[in-house]
Amino acid sequence: xxxxxxxxxxxxxxxxxxxxxxxxxxxxxxxxxxxxxxxxxxxxxxxxxxxxxxxxxxxxxxxxxxxxxxxxxxxxxxxxxxxxxxxxxxxxxxxxxxxxxxxxxxxxxxxxxxxxxxxxxxxxxxxxxxxxxxxxxxxxxxxxxxxxxxxxxxxxxxxxxxxxxxxxxxxxx
Numbered sequence: 001x002x003x004x005x006x007x008x009x010x011x012x013x014x015x016x017x018x019x020x021x022x023x024x025x026x027x028x029x030x031x032x033x034x035x036x037x038x039x040x041x042x043x044x045x046x047x048x049x050x051x052x053x054x055x056x057x058x059x060x061x062x063x064x065x066x067x068x069x070x071x072x073x074x075x076x077x078x079x080x081x082x083x084x085x086x087x088x089x090x091x092x093x094x095x096x097x098x099x100x101x102x103x104x105x106x107x108x109x110x111x112x113x114x115x116x117x118x119x120x121x122x123x124x125x126x127x128x129x130x131x132x133x134x135x136x137x138x139x140x141x142x143x144x145x146x147x148x149x150x151x152x153x154x155x156x157x158x159x160x161x162x163x164x165x166x167x168x169x170x171x172x173x
Contacts, residue, residue: 004170005047006035008054009062012134014124014156015055015086018163022051025167038064044075049082049173052115055123056087056103058137069113080173082117083107084166088138088147091122091157116173119166122157129154 004026008019016037023035034042044050052069054061069076085104090096098104098118108114125148127135139149148155 001030001032002048002171003032003046004034004049004051005042005044006033006051006053007038007041007068008035008052009038009065010053010086011055011057011062012124012126012129014158015053017124018084018086018121018158019051019053021160021163022053022167022170025164026170029167029171031171038062038068041068044072044079047079049080049170050076051082051084051170053084053086054107056085056089057134059103061085061103061107066110069111073113076113076115081113081115082119082166082170082173083113083115084119084121086121086123086158088123088125088142088157089145090120091147092145096120096122117166117169119162121163122159124154124156124158126154127151 006019006023008015010016019035023033026033054065087103095101101120143149
């Protein structure tokens with residue numbers, strides 16, 4: 001049994017949903033888990049393992065994720081740690097691994113932190129849940145990448161079986 005902290009940075013809620021799912025599964029397996037948004041992180045020293053999940057918005061992770069990592073780099077490196085990235089690009093087979101996902105590669109180039117485990121998950125597409133600007137940008141990106149552009153589209157691309165495999169991998173750390 002481990003004491004695990006799951007920190008998330010989520011814009012439209014899918015990264016939070018994935019984080020909560022991971023936390024629920026870890027608790028079911030006998031671990032103690034705290035799940036929180038990046039703005040409300042408790043002291044890191046209390047935990048055996050730290051997981052950070054971050055979504056992509058307008059082609060990048062939230063700057064607060066990088067600031068948090070830079071501020072807590074020593075603590076993160078002293079623990080077993082994981083990072084997962086959530087994006088619509090990851091819905092494509094050639095873009096759904098840490099090695100093939102451009103956002104994960106950009107993340108790794110911008111931080112010194114090297115977590116024990118990296119994962120990429122596809123997000124959720126819900127045009128009606130976005131403001132006008134986000135809807136327009138995401139529709140344009142989906143048009144370029146040959147994805148759905150109808151404004152009524154609502155598709156959850158997250159592969160929950162892959163998320164559950166990630167939970168098992170976390171427990172092995």
